[in-house]
Amino acid sequence: MTTLAPSPTLSIGPHAVRPPVVLAPMAGITNAPFRTLCREFSGGKGLFVSEMITTRALVERNEKTMQLIHFDASERPRSIQLYGVDPVTVGKAVRMIVDEDLADHIDLNFGCPVPKVTRKGGGSALPYKRNLLRAILREAVGNAGGLPVTMKMRKGIDDGHTTYLDAGRIAVEEGATAIALHGRTAAQHYGGTADWGAIARLKEHVPEIPVLGNGDIWSADDALRMMRETGCDGVVVGRGCLGRPWLFGDLVGAFEGSAARARPSLREVAEVMVRHARLLGEWIGDESRGVIDFRKHVAWYLKGFAVGSQMRRELAVTSSLEELTAGLGMLDLEQPWPSGADGPRGRTSGNGRVVLPDGWLRDPYDCAGVGEDAELDTSGG
Numbered sequence: 001m002t003t004l005a006p007s008p009t010l011s012i013g014p015h016a017v018r019p020p021v022v023l024a025p026m027a028g029i030t031n032a033p034f035r036t037l038c039r040e041f042s043g044g045k046g047l048f049v050s051e052m053i054t055t056r057a058l059v060e061r062n063e064k065t066m067q068l069i070h071f072d073a074s075e076r077p078r079s080i081q082l083y084g085v086d087p088v089t090v091g092k093a094v095r096m097i098v099d100e101d102l103a104d105h106i107d108l109n110f111g112c113p114v115p116k117v118t119r120k121g122g123g124s125a126l127p128y129k130r131n132l133l134r135a136i137l138r139e140a141v142g143n144a145g146g147l148p149v150t151m152k153m154r155k156g157i158d159d160g161h162t163t164y165l166d167a168g169r170i171a172v173e174e175g176a177t178a179i180a181l182h183g184r185t186a187a188q189h190y191g192g193t194a195d196w197g198a199i200a201r202l203k204e205h206v207p208e209i210p211v212l213g214n215g216d217i218w219s220a221d222d223a224l225r226m227m228r229e230t231g232c233d234g235v236v237v238g239r240g241c242l243g244r245p246w247l248f249g250d251l252v253g254a255f256e257g258s259a260a261r262a263r264p265s266l267r268e269v270a271e272v273m274v275r276h277a278r279l280l281g282e283w284i285g286d287e288s289r290g291v292i293d294f295r296k297h298v299a300w301y302l303k304g305f306a307v308g309s310q311m312r313r314e315l316a317v318t319s320s321l322e323e324l325t326a327g328l329g330m331l332d333l334e335q336p337w338p339s340g341a342d343g344p345r346g347r348t349s350g351n352g353r354v355v356l357p358d359g360w361l362r363d364p365y366d367c368a369g370v371g372e373d374a375e376l377d378t379s380g381g
Helices: 032-042 055-059 063-068 087-099 123-128 130-143 164-173 196-205 220-230 247-255 266-284 287-302 309-315 321-329
Strands: 010-012 015-017 021-023 047-054 079-083 105-110 149-154 178-182 211-214 234-237
Touching: 010 178, 021 032, 021 247, 032 047, 032 247, 032 266, 047 055, 047 063, 047 105, 055 063, 055 079, 055 087, 079 087, 087 105, 087 130, 105 123, 105 130, 123 130, 123 149, 123 164, 130 149, 130 164, 149 164, 164 178, 164 196, 178 196, 178 234, 196 211, 196 220, 211 220, 220 234, 220 247, 234 247, 266 287, 266 321, 287 309, 287 321, 309 321
Parallel strands: 021 047, 021 234, 047 079, 079 105, 105 149, 149 178, 178 211, 211 234
Antiparallel strands: 010 015
């Protein structure tokens, strides 16, 4: 096992994050119930970011959005990720967060590779327009008061149109306090292998502020290896924790020098599954809706275990805690943690082509062509 000693501390403005581990914002995943589980397994150590929040929806006080920005009283610092394409609206959203004390840290999303977003000039397409990126950062930082503003991005649109070094320099110049880089382009989507070398190059390019690495962290040892190989100041964990909130306990242990890693039996996994579904029901205010929302997590939790396809399908259509508990009780719960449960999780496909607005690549500085319809609720990238 690889260890780092002593456990490093990541500074996000006034907030000391030790160990330097961040839960990546994931739409429909990193809501308050999932953050609660991850935080409990970590012993409260690390930084746990909210789902991606669309700035226009926040400013307009959309009912669903207002629920998404709810933090448990035990969550400190409260970290919220904003997604926006209009500098003025982003500035208003940040000011609202400050004035109403809605969060302690603001992260800006420039990493989403989903076609319905990039075709409108949003997400990972946006940093190509350097002046627009600068304007958004300037409005965010200028309205943030004492709150730290960070950003998450990808390498660029594709290998012929990388943007991360320019974007990193702009972030420093506009007062961002840290940058997270997913070592893939938008064209890669979630396929292929993350380029950790790009994370190292960004760290060298912007030594003034912390750089966090993201991509292909499937285990605590991957996180240590990324830190060692890239020199980055912290790690951002996304798909690696799907169906494995206890990964954050592994991460804390690894950074503190422990070789112990969680290897829960299926019985222990089932207990976490029921608790996750129960927390969702309490958060939503309806047990059935909570269990229905939990359905997407079933396959992630059960990955690698000997559970027949028919039973997997049945568990993925349960509508009550009683039904979910009964279904799990029919499994061979004494199964130990299987080797097949490790490794990649979630989406692993690549697009190969990025859908962009007409003429988007003609001028890397022209800001025209990004409309409010680029603000869609989707993955954080």
